[in-house]
Amino acid sequence: MPSLVDLVREAGVVGAGGAGFPTHVKIDAKVDTVIANGSECEPLLHGDQHLMKAEPRKIIEGLQAVVRHTGAERGIVGIKAKYAEAKTALKEAMTGYEGLEIFELQDFYPAGDEFSLVYEITGRVIPEGGIPLQVGTLVNNVETLYNIANAIEGIPVTHKLVTVAGTVAKPLTMKLPVGISYAEAIELAGGATVENYILLDGGPMMGKVVEDPSSPITKTTNGVLLLPRDHRWVRKLIAEDRTALKFSMICCHCDMCTDICPRNLLGHDIYPSRTMRAMALSSMIDISSYTNAFLCCECGLCDFICPLDLLPREVNVMLKRRLSEAGVKNPHRRSELKPSPFRDYRKVPTGRLLLSLGLKEFDSPAPMADFQY
CATH class of the missing domain: 3.40.50.11540 (NADH-ubiquinone oxidoreductase 51kDa subunit)
Structure with missing residues (x-):
């Protein structure tokens, strides 16, 4: 057997x-x-x-x-x-x-x-x-x-459970065949209600921007999310490397991004505020000095909490990519870690997150569709 x-x-x-x-x-x-x-x-x-x-x-x-x-x-x-x-x-x-x-x-x-x-x-x-x-x-x-x-039971994976939400006429959760296009999924939810939007594969915090709506959903797609392109949070999601680097120059070093970082609160050696400070005060000639970026989980809370609307997450994502391109591997392997005593007090309630990001209006129950595509 x-x-x-x-x-x-x-x-x-x-x-x-x-x-x-x-x-x-x-x-x-x-x-x-x-x-x-x-x-x-x-x-x-x-x-x-x-x-x-x-x-x-x-x-x-x-x-x-x-x-x-x-x-x-x-x-x-x-x-x-x-x-x-x-x-x-x-x-x-x-x-x-x-x-x-x-x-x-x-x-x-x-x-x-x-x-x-x-x-x-x-x-x-x-x-x-x-x-x-x-x-x-x-x-x-x-x-x-x-x-x-x-x-x-011998049943292969051919379908994926996907929530289609945001600026669509009828937000739904559907069991869709793997390979269906994002555009088809959007139409099943009644179509887009705005013309100028961005399309995310995933949620608003860690979803990836999809440039081509005709491309297929995959076995890892759990959300098809449309958001207005001029939304404040969307502008952060689509920021380019040079924008993130430029913004790092005006960091006020308040440390709020580090205070809220889930990995830092578990004792990991990552300090987004220090990375932003280093980027502002030095060059990137020695890329290997920025290896703490490997510890970033890319959750986006640092972008969310920044009082100056800067982009610590995007800076870390860029650093990880450039480190990998330079052949630098993650050297951080500590196992004796001590979580912060403030961790429970720094958790971010989902409701607060949605309100602060201006996304509460898109928080629909997205019921299960009464049909199977």
Whole structure:
């Protein structure tokens, strides 16, 4: 009989949360804890919430299969306390299973980041540049677990759960075939309601700009988001390298970007404010001196909090790219880390994030479509 790894490989399962790492490689490990990531922390996206309500048993079947395969002692679903209906459905689906439990998360961003999620649930800090496996933990998105359950039944991954939201006539969450174009997905949601917009694959914080609407969605697409091109937050998302560098010259060194940085709050050696200061006072001749940028998770909170509307995240993204082009690898591997005692007080509530960014008007429930494309 084929192993779980073989079944998952044959079904083409990859990380559905956005990273797209081959799941058959990820689950081929021994850990003591398996975490189902149901936090869905990106604002405006609702696919995981709808899936947890509609298919809780399959998610639990997938979780149990991974727990059994990895020899884990427990399987934990990390879900925000506010997702009451999904939480109830999952609890009912757990009936009869041993070693499975629910962990209620606060409603903050980025609760779904693996480093933050593992710390919230287990109290363990993943090393710099590390992965959950290094602290005996495996994390899978709930849709990935749903796909694992399907793989056990011989069903391959052919569709993706996608929220189409923003400036569309009828925001929806739909199960779409992989390969459908962004333009087709937008039309299924009633079409765009503004002419001049940008298209994001993902949410407003970490989504990637899509230049060609005729290009296809993939197994990692969880959101198709349209936002007005003249929106204040959008202007940050589409800023070029030279703009980010120019802006760094006027940094006031208030340190707010460092104070709110999720990685810094876990004890990682990343200080966005210091990077901005260094960029303002020196040249980039010795690119290797900026390796702390490798520790940036690109969540965008530093851009959000900056009182001068500067772009620390974009500076770090640019530095990581240039470091990689120069053949410089991440040298930061510390494992003895001490989280900040202020971490709990510096979490950013999702509601505050949406209001501050001016995106609250686009926060629609995006219900599940009553049709399958």
